[in-house]
Amino acid sequence: MSPSDPPTTNPDYVAKEEDFSKLPLELAHVDWKKPISWGKYHPYPPSEDTSEDGGGTTPPSLPLIPENTPPTFEPPHPALAFHVHATSGRARYTTLHLPHGPIATPVFMPVGTKGTLKGLTPMDVTQSEALSNQIILANTYHLALQPGTELIRDAGEEGGLHEFMGWDRNILTDSGGFQMVSLLKLAEITEEGVTFENPFQDSDDGKQEISKETGAVDSVTVSGDENDDKEPDTTTSAANRKRPSPGSPSEVSKSQRMLLRPEDSIYHQNNIGSDIIMALDDVVSSVADDDTRFKIATYRTLRWLDRCFAAHRRPHDQNLFPIVQGGLDTSPGGLRDICLAGFRLRDDKAPGYAIGGLAGGESKDDFWRVVHHCCNALPDTKPRYLMGVGYPLDLVVCTALGVDMYDCVYPTRTARFGVALVDGEAPGTLRLKGHGCSDDYRVIMEGCKCMACGGGYTRARLHAMLKNDNPLAGSLVTHHNLAYMMSLNRKMRDAIKNDVYGDFARSFVRDQYRGKENGGQDVPSWVKDALHAAGIPLDK
Secondary structure (H helix, E strand, O other), rough: OOOOOOOOOHHOOOOHHHHOOOOOOOHHHOOOOOOOOOOEOOOOOOOOOOOOOOOOOOOOOOOOOOOOOOOOHHHHHHHHEEEEEEEEEEEEEEEEOOEEEEEOOEEEEOOOOOOOOOOOOHHHHHHHOOOOOOOEEEEEHHHHHHHHHHHHHHOOOOOOHHHHHOOEEEEEEEEEOOOOOOOHEEEEEEOEEEEEEEOOOOOOOOOOOOOOOOOOOHHHHOOOOOOOOOOOOOHHHHHOOOOOOOOOOOOOOHEEEEEHHHHHHHHHHHHHHHOOOOOOOOOOOOOOOOOHHHHHHHHHHOOOOOOHHHHHHOOOOOOEEEEEEEOOOOOOOOOOHHHHHHHOHHHHHHOOOOOOEEEOOOHHHHHHHEEEEEHOOOOOOEEEEEEOOOHHHHHHHHHHHOEEEEEOOOHHHHHOOOOOOOOOOOOEEEOOOOOHOOOOOOOOOOOOHHHHHHHHHHHHHHHHHOOOOOOHHHHHHHHHHHHHHHHHHHHHHHHHHHHHHHEEEEEEHHHOOOOHHHOOOOOOOHHHHHHOOOOOOOOO
């Protein structure tokens, strides 16, 4: 069980303001002319610690472990075992063994921000052949705010979110760092941590102020969370709110403010009991135009990581992943390299890694280059998790680059607007509210085993239900979209097992982009470039 209070901050990990923009001392002697990488195997360029000749010219092959090999949980990471079974180019098929069971990767993790997938019960997920998810994601910030992680910690006999929500499989929790972007106007970021105003509490009269999504699906932000259908409207709740003077009777009370230090984030995640917990990082929007802010955030992410490791009280049954930050700077010795070099020095403490700071509106060209850069650097013997990414095409491309794990609200949130994921031409969606579905008596996708398709719900029936705001329709489309994602995961894994992932990726892309000469769209240049970097030329 977790201690009753968060640990205090170790002053050794706190920088003075004049040092915020200075390169951390432990990185002063790094040779930035050499690639920042470690634990690399073929087909990646070898790192110095894995090259067979010591000179970095002969890439060894990644050791493969047969499927169904029992895991061995041992130090330094006693709550995780990572078995790579097959590779196809840079894509890999693995089993990630965690305290609540094995997870086959590549894997997409549905987002249940407050410990629930909207419109679905745990049984809908675990007892469905079409889904059978082995892991979901929850959010530390929102759970700490409501209902409180102490209440979750004390739930039932075992305690923790597994018991609280009736879920016997794995859980990953975000640290709350993303809210520094999504709730920026409600947040004050300092060296100590980030202080949020309560987005559900109006400072004047205590009324809730949760906005509802009213825009079209195209306007939905997909790299958020499942708390209602939109982050609170921070434009009206913070920027335009008249602030009281300090010390006045109407000043926002402490109960309406939440300080989230690295120590607090880990304390809350220890209370939650998730199998994978994330370090609190200093997150800056990928489209921000402030080089100094990016530099400060990257250096601070390393200091906060040390504070997270020091605060972690349950390494025996929870795995703490660092998150690579550094904006879009992939230049040699740039911010992504600096963050990676800092992680390399701390590798013995990290059972896996996440790639963060993306899916925030940056160009797709910048997006894939950051993913490629990080996969080139991070060790091949540990899982790699790309945060906030969930478009099917992105999964296919980034798996080719070497990513194992994904999460995003896109499949579940878009379902609540009546949009189903389907095979075929980009963007690979079917708008069930559209007039064309009003008299279409086919199911969403033939062969799909979700509750909607397997239950015989036609497009016309779903159209009528959605038009009448029947909540069952949202549940059915949510189940379908998650079933689509799980099917895509299985197809990717099978292609890797049979060493035909390149053919699979080419086929998937050509189905979505038939070319203008065939009445469709041309393949975006970023897709061509990314797959070429992964060794999958589309013109083969």
